[in-house]
Every structure is written in structure tokens, then in C-alpha cells.
Amino acid sequence: MKGKTLAWALTAGLASFSMAHTAQAADDKFVTIGTGGQTGVYYVAGQSICRFVNRDSKRHGIKCNAPASGGGVANVNGIRSGEFNFGIMQSDHQYKAMKGLPPFDKEGPMEDERAVFSLQSEVFTILARRDAHIANFDDLKGKRVNVGNPGSGQRDTLEEIMAVKGWKKSDFALAAELKPAEQASALGDNNIDAMTYFVGHPNGAIQEATTTVDAVLIPVTGPAIDKLLAEKTYFTKADIPGGVYTGNENPTPSIGGKAVLTTSAKVSPDVVYEVVKSVFDNFDRFKKLHPAFHDLTEKDMISVGLTAPLHEGAVRYYKERGWM
Structure with missing residues (x-):
């Protein structure tokens, strides 16, 4: 009898522990941020946001991860499918997804898309081997160019430029579809003449390329x-600063926009509130995590480059701070 009582007590105790553990797990909220290639600023931004969210996870019960992804277009699709709760993308992609414009026309308007805040300025960047004798965009014709992997911001932006110029991929001797992390070595190994990127500066891949091969930034x-x-007001004129990369001492004119953290109206306002709070309550520390964040200001981040409505969870925090 005592044995049965002991066994029952042990079983009940284990069941209680299991139920408590399950309840705790249910209380935890897991959020995923779609970023970009590991050499880009998107990846650093996502990792940095998660760093501050996770520091306070005991209080709010949210755990955050920010894996590498295919980039802005892939992040839009990831939010739409539910693979990602948040995604970092170009401001033009946020606009196109909201309106259902290419490359999102097949899926239709993403009416539940919501902005959270903007991040660094980004510039469409072309880096070419000096011995390829490319001095301007038109010189890319007949050259071996990395147009970018499908789903990346660089690919979509390049295709917009090609469309307005009446170009096709066949105008290049090679239209490579390398991911950002593969570009620098391909340029250095003379497998391509030029690489493209839509990115904040300074950027690790471009620093790597310019230190391993004599390469020049190309004006757009x-x-x-x-x-x-x-025609496309989500783009603006932008410069790549001079002196950031070896052999490129002067500013390089191009076009650009903002990187934006985006989510869906389906994501809980409490979750969005805590993500926003985690960044802005640690704003000075956040800005030190990448040189591209150095000039960020709270005022610009909640207004500039946002082409979708703000999520109500973000608005709640901004109103608490007296910014709205």
C-alpha cells in the first residue's frame, strides 16, 4: 500500500512539474526576425535587436532569434507566410508589398503589413575590378556582373534600373546570382567583373573585396x-561616403533608401511594444553595434522611410515617450 502511495505521489509530482513546465513554455513568446546575408547590415541589425530583447526576456517572456535570410523580398514573403514575425527590408519593398506591386503582384496587396521603425540609410552599390575598365553604369554591358540572388534587394533594385534603361540579363556576358557572402571572393578570384549590393555603409563584404583586389565604386x-x-519616389539620391574603402577616396553618387523593420498586424501589440522598447530603452548602446547605426535618431526612425502604417504596439511606445 505504501508502495502504491509513493508511486502515486511520484506520478502526481511529475505530472505537476510537467504541467508547470508546459505552462511556462506556453507563456514564452518566440519571435523571428528575417535579416539578410551574414556580411550585411541587415543581419547585424536583426542580431542587435534580438540581443536587447533577450536581455529582458525573464520579464516579458519573449525570446528572439534573427537568422540569415535571402534578404528584403524574401523577408516580405516570410512575414506573409508566417515564417517570420518581423523582417528587415528596403523602404521600397515595404511600399511595393503594401500596394501589391512587382515583385509582389502575384500575391496581391499586403494590407496587414505594418511598419515598426526605420534603420540605416542604404545605397545601391556597384563595385568593379579596376582592370575591368568600368567607369559608369553603361559600361556594365557585356561584363560579368553579379545581379544578386532571387529575393534580394540588390536584385530587385538592379532590375528596376535595367527596366528604365531597356536592358535585359542577356546584356551581360554573365548574370551571376551569388549571395552577398559569395560576392567578394568571386570578385577577387576574377570570376565576375562587378558586384552589386543595396546596403548600408561601411559594409564588411565591400571592405573585404577592396582589400583583396584593386576595385572601384561605380557611380549610378x-x-x-x-x-x-x-517615377519611383521611394528612391532618393544618395552617396557612398569617400574614404570608407581602400582605393575609393571620393564620394560615389547613386540612389538609395532606408532599411525598415516591418511586421504584420497579426503580431501581438504587446510583442511589438516590447521589441520597440528593447531597442529605444538601449538606444545609445544599439547605435554602437555597427558604424552604419551611428547617425540614427529617434525622430527619423519613427517617421522617415516608413511606407506602411505603424503597428499599434509601436505607436503605444512612441506615445509613452511623447514622440507622437
């Missing part, structure tokens, strides 16, 4: 670019 200017800027 001209009448076709002016036409693109007039």
Missing part, C-alpha cells in the same frame, strides 16, 4: 536614373 547616375527617381 544619368538621365535614366533621373527618370527612375522621378
Whole structure:
């Protein structure tokens, strides 16, 4: 009898422990942020956001992870499918997804898309081997160019430029589809003549490339670019600062936009609130995690580059701080 009583007590105790453990697990909220390639600023941004969210997870019960992903277009699709709760993307991709414009026209308008805050400025960047004799965008014709992996911001932006210029991929001797992490070595090994990137500066992949091979940044200017800027207001004129990369001492003009953290209206306001709070309550520390964050300001982050409505959880925090 005592044995049965002991066994029952042990079973009940284990059941209670299991139920308590399950209840605790149910209380935990797991959020995933879609980022980009590991050499890019998106990846650093996602990792940095999660760093501050996870520091306070005992209080709010949220655990955050930010895996590498295919980039902005892939992050839009990841939010839409539920693979990601948040995603970092170009401001133009946020706009296109909201309106259901290419490359999101097949899925239709993403009416539940919501902005959280903007991040660093980004510039469409072309880096070419000096011995490829590429001085401007038109010189890319007949060259071996990495157009970027499908789903990346660089690929989508390049295709917009090609469309306004009336170009096709066949205008290149090679249209490589390398991921960001593969570009620098391909340029250094003379497998491509030029690489493209839509990214904040300074960038690790471009630093790597310019220290391993004599390479130059290529200006993206001209009448076709002016036409693109007039038609696509989510792009602006932008410069890559001079002196950031070896052998490139002068500013390089191009087009750009903002990186934006985006989510869905389906994500809990409490979760979005805590993610926003984690960043802005640690803002000075956050800005030190990458040189591209150095010039960020709270005022710009909650207004500039946001082409979708703000999520109500973000609005709650901004109103508490007296910013809205």
C-alpha cells in the first residue's frame, strides 16, 4: 500500500512539474526576425535587436532569434507566410508589398503589413575590378556582373534600373546570382567583373573585396536614373561616403533608401511594444553595434522611410515617450 502511495505521489509530482513546465513554455513568446546575408547590415541589425530583447526576456517572456535570410523580398514573403514575425527590408519593398506591386503582384496587396521603425540609410552599390575598365553604369554591358540572388534587394533594385534603361540579363556576358557572402571572393578570384549590393555603409563584404583586389565604386547616375527617381519616389539620391574603402577616396553618387523593420498586424501589440522598447530603452548602446547605426535618431526612425502604417504596439511606445 505504501508502495502504491509513493508511486502515486511520484506520478502526481511529475505530472505537476510537467504541467508547470508546459505552462511556462506556453507563456514564452518566440519571435523571428528575417535579416539578410551574414556580411550585411541587415543581419547585424536583426542580431542587435534580438540581443536587447533577450536581455529582458525573464520579464516579458519573449525570446528572439534573427537568422540569415535571402534578404528584403524574401523577408516580405516570410512575414506573409508566417515564417517570420518581423523582417528587415528596403523602404521600397515595404511600399511595393503594401500596394501589391512587382515583385509582389502575384500575391496581391499586403494590407496587414505594418511598419515598426526605420534603420540605416542604404545605397545601391556597384563595385568593379579596376582592370575591368568600368567607369559608369553603361559600361556594365557585356561584363560579368553579379545581379544578386532571387529575393534580394540588390536584385530587385538592379532590375528596376535595367527596366528604365531597356536592358535585359542577356546584356551581360554573365548574370551571376551569388549571395552577398559569395560576392567578394568571386570578385577577387576574377570570376565576375562587378558586384552589386543595396546596403548600408561601411559594409564588411565591400571592405573585404577592396582589400583583396584593386576595385572601384561605380557611380549610378544619368538621365535614366533621373527618370527612375522621378517615377519611383521611394528612391532618393544618395552617396557612398569617400574614404570608407581602400582605393575609393571620393564620394560615389547613386540612389538609395532606408532599411525598415516591418511586421504584420497579426503580431501581438504587446510583442511589438516590447521589441520597440528593447531597442529605444538601449538606444545609445544599439547605435554602437555597427558604424552604419551611428547617425540614427529617434525622430527619423519613427517617421522617415516608413511606407506602411505603424503597428499599434509601436505607436503605444512612441506615445509613452511623447514622440507622437
